[in-house]
Amino acid sequence: MVRPQSEEKLTQPWLSFRLLPANRMFIRVFGVFGSLLLAMTILYGLLIIPLQRDSLLKVLYSQATTVSRSIIQASSDAMLTDDFGFVVEHNLQVLQNNKSIQSVLIVPSRGSALSMATSGWEMLQTAEAPIKPADYEVESYRIVDSPEGGTRYRYITPIRFSGVSWGVMQIDFDTSEYEANIDEMYRQIVYISLFTLLAILPIGYFFALWLTRPIATISRAASRVASGELDTHVGIDRNDEIGDLSHSFNQMVQALAENRRQLENVNLDLEIKVTERTQELDELNRTLDQRVRNEIAKRKEQEQLLIHQSRLAAMGEMIGAIAHQWRQPLNALSLVIQNIHMQYRTRQLSEDSMQALQDKAQQLIQRMSQTIDEFRNFFKPGKHAESFNLAEAIQAAADILEGMFKNHNIELAIDCPADIDLHGVPGEFSQVILNLLGNARDAVLTAQQPRPKIVIRAQTVADQVQIDVEDNGTGFDENTLNKIFEPYFTTKAEGKGTGIGLYMSKTIIENNMHGNLVASNLAQGARLRITLPV
C-alpha cells in the first residue's frame, strides 16, 4: 500500500504549540462554550444568593424565637415577682453562653427597663427605653444597623402571661455569622466563577479543539483535495460521526484519485492513439498525392472501362438497330432476287426488267449503306462541345430505335420545340437519349403493356430546359429508385443489362453538361428528367 504523501493528522491538542488555532469555528465554539458556562455560573450565583439570604434570615428568626421563648419561660416567675436580679442574671448567662446574642432589652409595662449586653447591663427608666410595649402587639424582626458598625438582627416580641401583656423584649443578634455566611457565599461564587473561568480555559480549549480540530483538519484536507492534491489523507481515528466523516472523506478522495488515475490512463491511451493516428495521417499525407493520383488514374481507368463498356453496349444497340433497319430492305432485296430468278425462269427477264430490278436492288443496297452511314455518324465520338439542336438530336436517337419500336409496337411520341439549342458534345447527349429510350423500351416491354408508350417532352422553363422521358412501364420500386444511377446496378436479367447506361447518362449530363438527371415514378410508369442550362 502506498503511503499518502500528504497526511492531515489530528495532532493531540496538548502537543500543539499553537495556543489558539487560527480557526474561526474554534474561536466561536470556545467563546460560546465559555460564555455560556460563565453566564450559567453567574446566573446560578445571582439566583442562589437571595435564596440563601432568605434561608439565613429564617435561621436567625428561628433562633430568635427559640431564645426569646427560652428567656421568657425561664424568667417568667422572676418577671411576675419583679425579681429583676434573676432576670439580669439569667440573661447575662444567656448572653455569656450564646455569643450570637448581642443584647437583650426587656421593657416591662411598669417599672424600669433592663438593657443587657455581653459588655454589661444597665437599668433604664421606661421613658428612656427605645421601645414601648404598646407599640408591639405582635412580633417584629428585621436587620438593623449596629451603632458599632455592621448590622444586627433585631427581634422584638411582646411578653404576655395568660394573655395579659407584661412588657416587650428586644433581642439583638449578632449578624457577623450571617454576614460572614453571605460574604462566604459571595466569596464562593467569586471563587466558583474564577474557578469556572479558569476551568473554562483548558476545558473549553480542549472541548473546542476536540470539536473543531477534526473539522478544520477535514476542511484543510478538502481544500488540498480541491487544489488537486488527491494523495491527501485525513488521519482522524474516532468512533463517532466525525470519524465516519473522516473515513468517508478518505474513501471519497481515494475514489477521486482512482478516477483520476483511470482518466490519466485513458488520456494516455488517447494520446498514444492520437500520436499513432497523427503518424498515420502524416504517412497518409505523405502518400496522399500519390494515392490521389493513383485513385484518379484508377478512376479514369474505370471510367474508360465504363465508357468502353458503354460504347460496346451502344454498339450492341446499334447493331440491333441496324438489324432492325436492314430487315425490310433485306426482305425487299430478297424479293428482288426472287423476282429476277422468277423472271429468268419464266423467261420474262428482260433487259429493262433486269435493269429495273438491278436499280431497285441498288437502291436497297444504297439504303442499307446509308443506314450504316447514319449509324456511324450518330455514334461518331465527338471530342468537342458545340451547339446542337435538341429536336434533331432527339429525332436522330428516335430514328435509330424506330425500327425496334415498330417491331415491338411501341408508340413513341416526341414533343420538342424545334428552336431549342443546347451546348455540349452531341454524340454524348444522343447517347444519353438513346440510353433513356432503351430503358423506357425495356420497362414497357417488361410491363407487357398492351399499349406501350414512350413520350419525349422538352420545354423551356425559365433559363433551363427540361427534357422528360416518360413511359408507362413498371416504374421503380423504392430501393431501385435510390440505386439506379449507381454503376453496374441493373434490374434486368443476366446478360441483358450492363448497369452502366444510366450511370454514364448521369455522368454526361451532370459532369459534362452541368445539368441534372433525376428519376421519379408516375402513376403508371416512370419519368427521367434532364434539366440543362440553356
Add this chain to the structure above:
Amino acid sequence: MKSAIALLAFLIVLCTPASRAADILNMGFYLPGIRDANLADVKITLQLWAEEVGRAHGIAATAYTYTDMAALYHNSMGGKINLIVAPGMEIAETFAPEELAPGFVGKHYGTGEGLALIVRASDGIRQFGDLRGKKVLHLSHDRLSSVYLENQCRQHTGAACADLFQVIEEKRNNQAIHKVFFGQADAALVSISALHAATELNPQIRQRLHHLLEWKTSSLSYGMMPARTDKGLRDRVLKSAMKATTTVRGKQILELFKTDYMERVDSHELTPYWQLHREHQAWSGRKARKN
C-alpha cells in the same frame, strides 16, 4: 502464696528511693470551693490539668476531689495527697501553718480579693449596726463569708448575726449583688472580685451600692503543699503551675477558680484566714482543731 507476693510488692515499694516517690503528684481538690461549674466537668478539667502539670516535669500526676476537708487533711497528712487546693478559710480552719509548705494562689489583675459588705447607698445604711432587722445575703457553703459575717456581728454588736438581721444564703455573688441593686435585699457580703466584675458590667452598681465593710486578702483559694512534700517536686510543681496562663488546661483551671493568673505564695499568706479563724474561735468558745 498470694499473701507472700503482696508482701514482696509492699517491700519493693518501701525500698524505692525517695526521688522515685517524689515523682508522684497527687492533687486533692476541695469541690465545694468551686462554684458555678458542673462537677463532672470540673473533675475532668482537674485531672487533665494535673496530668499537664505533671507531664511538664515527668511527674505522674493524679487529681482527687474531696467534699470533706477532714478527709483531705487526713490524706495529705498521710502522704497520699501532696497538693491541697481549697478555699483559704477551709485550709486555715483545717491546717496549722507549720503543716503547709509554700504553694500557689490564683489572683486577679489590678484588683485584690476579699469580701465586701454592700448596701444600697439610697437606703441610708451607714454603719454595721444599721443592718439590724435588715435582709442580708451571703454565699451559701462559703465558710469565709459565714465566719467573717459572724465575726463582724460579734465585733460590732456583740450579738449573733441571726439575732441582728435576716441572713439569707445565695448561690452566687452576682445574684446577691443584683438583689441588693434591685432592692430585694438590704445588704450582701460578696467577694470583691465578683463585685468588681459586676460593676464593670453595670457601672450603675457603683453608683447605687455602697461598701459598708471590706476584708482583703491575696486570694480566696490556694494551692498549698504539705510541709513534708519533697522540695524538688514542690519546686517543679510550682514552676509548672506558674505557667497555667500559657496552657489550655491551666487557663481552664484559672477560669474555674475565677482568677487571672497564679502566683507563688508562702503559707503566711493565709495569716488573715488564720486570724479570722482565731477570732471566730474566740467568740464561739471552741478550740480550733489545730493551732
